Amino acid sequence: MNKTQTLRGFTTISYWADDMVAAKKWYSELLKIEPYFERSGEDGKIAYVEFRLGDYQHELGLIDRRYEPEAATPGPGGTVMFWHVDDVAVTLEKLLSMGAKEYEGLTHREAGFITASVIDPFGNILGIMYNPHYLEILNSGIQYRVVEE
Numbered sequence: 593m594n595k596t597q598t599l600r601g602f603t604t605i606s607y608w609a610d611d612m613v614a615a616k617k618w619y620s621e622l623l624k625i626e627p628y629f630e631r632s633g634e635d636g637k638i639a640y641v642e643f644r645l646g647d648y649q650h651e652l653g654l655i656d657r658r659y660e661p662e663a664a665t666p667g668p669g670g671t672v673m674f675w676h677v678d679d680v681a682v683t684l685e686k687l688l689s690m691g692a693k694e695y696e697g698l699t700h701r702e703a704g705f706i707t708a709s710v711i712d713p714f715g716n717i718l719g720i721m722y723n724p725h726y727l728e729i730l731n732s733g734i735q736y737r738v739v740e741e
Contacts, residue, residue, distance in 0.1 A: 604642075604651035605673050608660050609714035612638035615654045618713060619643060622690060623652075633658075646675070647730050654714075668695065672709050674719035676726040680706045683720050692718065 609615035616638060620626050623645055633639035639659065643652045672695075677683040681698055688694065692710035695717055699707050709719040 601648075602650055602673070604653055606653040606655050607712065607714065607716040607718075608657045608664075609654055609716075610657045611714070612641070612654065612656050615714050616641050618690065619652065619654060622687070627654075668711050668715060668717045672696075672717050672719040674707060674709075674721035674723070676723050677720045678722070680708050680720055680722050684708045684710070687712075687718065687720075 607615070616627060616630075619641075620643075623643055625643060625645065627641040627643050629640075629642040630638060631640045633656065637656070639656045641654045644650070645652060684694075684698055687710045691713045695709040695711050697708060701707060704722070704724045706722040707719065708721075709717055712718050
């Protein structure tokens with residue numbers, strides 16, 4: 593019997609912002625692309641924008657904080673989602689020069705992994721990583737794995 597993995601891959605990460613105009617501008621500048629999708633709320637203000645980026649066209653959504661779930665904790669959370677980058681040090685410097693604040697500095701880990709993370713100007717943690725495994729999978733053409741039981 594074939595069975596696919598329960599968690600098959602990253603689809604969308606959502607970041608919250610009080611100032612959607614500023615967040616849209618900041619991320620457009622960082623990513624060097626405009627969002628491919630935008631939705632306004634009933635008041636006509638930007639409620640949501642979404643970017644597609646990277647090798648697998650993952651989605652980065654920016655959501656007006658007024659739609660944040662009631663259970664959300666204010667400030668950066670404990671979860672860090674890392675985006676693969678080709679040069680962590682260069683990307684970290686760029687983020688800091690754009691007003692992000694260091695969350696965890698440049699860290700060399702085992703087997704060639706390098707990480708860092710920042711808090712964007714809107715209070716979200718943005719992780720960056722050089723990940724040899726990501727490049728291995730990308731270069732192999734593997735999209736997902738089927739697990740046999």
